[in-house]
Amino acid sequence: MWLNRDLVSIGDLSKEEILEVLAKANSLLEYGKSGHPDLPLKGKIIATLFYEPSTRTRLSFESAAKRMGAEVLGFGSLESTSVAKGETLLDTVRIIDGYSDAIVLRHPSEGAARLASEYSEVPVINAGDGAGQHPTQTLLDIFTIWKEVGKVDDTTIGFVGDLKYGRTVHSLSKALSLFNVNLHFISPEQLKLPKHIRKEIEKKVTVKEHKDLEEVIPKLDVLYVTRIQKERFPDPEEYKKVAGTYVLRASTVSRGKRSMVIMHPLPRVDEIPFEIDNLPQARYFRQAAYGVPVRMALLDLILRGE
Amino acid sequence: MSEEQTLKIEKIQKGTVIDHIPVGRALQVLKILNIYSDIGLTVSIAIHVKSKKLGLKDVIKIEERILDSSELNKIALVAEGATISIVDNFEVIKKFSVKAPEVVIGILRCSNPRCITNTGENVKSSFIITSKDPIILKCHYCEREMETDEIIENIV
Numbered sequence: 001m002w003l004n005r006d007l008v009s010i011g012d013l014s015k016e017e018i019l020e021v022l023a024k025a026n027s028l029l030e031y032g033k034s035g036h037p038d039l040p041l042k043g044k045i046i047a048t049l050f051y052e053p054s055t056r057t058r059l060s061f062e063s064a065a066k067r068m069g070a071e072v073l074g075f076g077s078l079e080s081t082s083v084a085k086g087e088t089l090l091d092t093v094r095i096i097d098g099y100s101d102a103i104v105l106r107h108p109s110e111g112a113a114r115l116a117s118e119y120s121e122v123p124v125i126n127a128g129d130g131a132g133q134h135p136t137q138t139l140l141d142i143f144t145i146w147k148e149v150g151k152v153d154d155t156t157i158g159f160v161g162d163l164k165y166g167r168t169v170h171s172l173s174k175a176l177s178l179f180n181v182n183l184h185f186i187s188p189e190q191l192k193l194p195k196h197i198r199k200e201i202e203k204k205v206t207v208k209e210h211k212d213l214e215e216v217i218p219k220l221d222v223l224y225v226t227r228i229q230k231e232r233f234p235d236p237e238e239y240k241k242v243a244g245t246y247v248l249r250a251s252t253v254s255r256g257k258r259s260m261v262i263m264h265p266l267p268r269v270d271e272i273p274f275e276i277d278n279l280p281q282a283r284y285f286r287q288a289a290y291g292v293p294v295r296m297a298l299l300d301l302i303l304r305g306e
Numbered sequence: 307m308s309e310e311q312t313l314k315i316e317k318i319q320k321g322t323v324i325d326h327i328p329v330g331r332a333l334q335v336l337k338i339l340n341i342y343s344d345i346g347l348t349v350s351i352a353i354h355v356k357s358k359k360l361g362l363k364d365v366i367k368i369e370e371r372i373l374d375s376s377e378l379n380k381i382a383l384v385a386e387g388a389t390i391s392i393v394d395n396f397e398v399i400k401k402f403s404v405k406a407p408e409v410v411i412g413i414l415r416c417s418n419p420r421c422i423t424n425t426g427e428n429v430k431s432s433f434i435i436t437s438k439d440p441i442i443l444k445c446h447y448c449e450r451e452m453e454t455d456e457i458i459e460n461i462v
């Protein structure tokens with residue numbers, strides 16, 4: 001079922017398949033740091049085509065590939081590539097699929113990975129397409145909840161910050177709606193979760209919206225923080241006021257459970273001040289590190305089918 | 307067909323009559339069917355016609371040409387509920403309501419400017435119908451949804 005399969009959108013996966021990735025990533029966890037002793041992907045070549053820079057995601061994929069024994073080729077920016085000379089995505093993909101066993105694609109246009117997957121002979125893994133999908137981010141987010149809380153079902157998860165434009169929030173909340181969870185969305189009025197996403201997820205799980213984090217934080221098992229971007233506000237004064245209200249304070253965290261897990265897709269700016277880093281609840285660096293075993297698991301499932 | 311309409315446009319000998327078009331949508335229907343003034347056929351358009359069923363409606367009569375039903379069903383994207391009468395020798399030989407197709411390829415542009423189909427790649431747009439009443443189309447590539455207003459704005 002997994003062999004040579006594309007991964008374009010988190011919606012392509014069932015709950016069972018997501019759980020399969022989690023279990024596999026867990027079994028590879030120790031090799032995320034030391035490398036897999038059997039090098040199961042030895043002899044495989046993975047192409048990483050990054051049409052826009054995202055160093056963290058690219059290095060995480062490349063590290064995962066190498067830990068499994070695969071070779072990596074590709075580009076991390078467009079200078080000095082034929083793309084810079086105007087080659088279309090489809091032409092590039094049809095050429096690179098002759099050089100590699102899988103393509104990892106990052107592209108600024110939404111739907112780029114779906115299109116590439118239709119023309120590539122080898123499987124395409126979406127590493128982010130503009131404001132669209134970024135399924136491996138969602139998988140590592142769910143893996144983090146599973147590992148750090150100990151379960152995904154029967155958890156209460158709060159999202160805070162920019163819920164309107166934040167694609168990580170949209171994909172993760174859709175994927176979580178496959179589980180038995182309670183979701184809380186905390187944001188300023190201007191940055192509320194889009195209606196169509198709320199409609200889609202509240203068919204399956206309970207959804208509540210709030211303006212104030214303090215009132216809801218005691219209930220949360222997970223607090224997922226996202227950045228509020230300056231560009232979203234026409235008035236800089238308004239931005240300062242709103243962003244200031246949603247900076248996470250240690251005093252707010254102390255109102256939550258001791259076992260609460262704080263997550264963030266990173267990079268953060270000042271929505272999580274450094275003082276939070278030392279609290280036991282802060283797990284965002286561990287979350288980023290989980291990207292490697294999760295991507296190792298996916299590469300293995302897709303390239304070897306097991 | 308009621309008396310009041312036949313007064314507005316004469317009966318045709320042979321061709322296709324598209325009736326019960328939501329008022330104001332006749333021109334979009336022609337656009338979807340790719341019918342322009344240089345088509346070389348007599349096309350009569352009645353806009354703002356009184357209708358018992360809809361209050362007001364538009365009607366189109368295309369003489370001599372009998373359009374096939376897969377082509378006509380595309381009309382449902384902008385004119386749900388439109389009815390088609392195929393006429394031969396002044397007689398209606400076939401009558402049906404348009405049904406939206408499950409998949410729409412080509413005829414529309416994706417409303418998302420950042421969609422890969424709007425960037426010069428050699429690819430036809432492709433949409434899946436996620437709701438029929440009202441019509442909602444989802445882009446197969448960027449997954450953005452379009453409702454009637456956007457569909458009308460994005461006919462190629």
Ligand SMILES: [Zn+2]
Nearest residue numbers: 416421445448
């Ligand atoms: Zn699109």
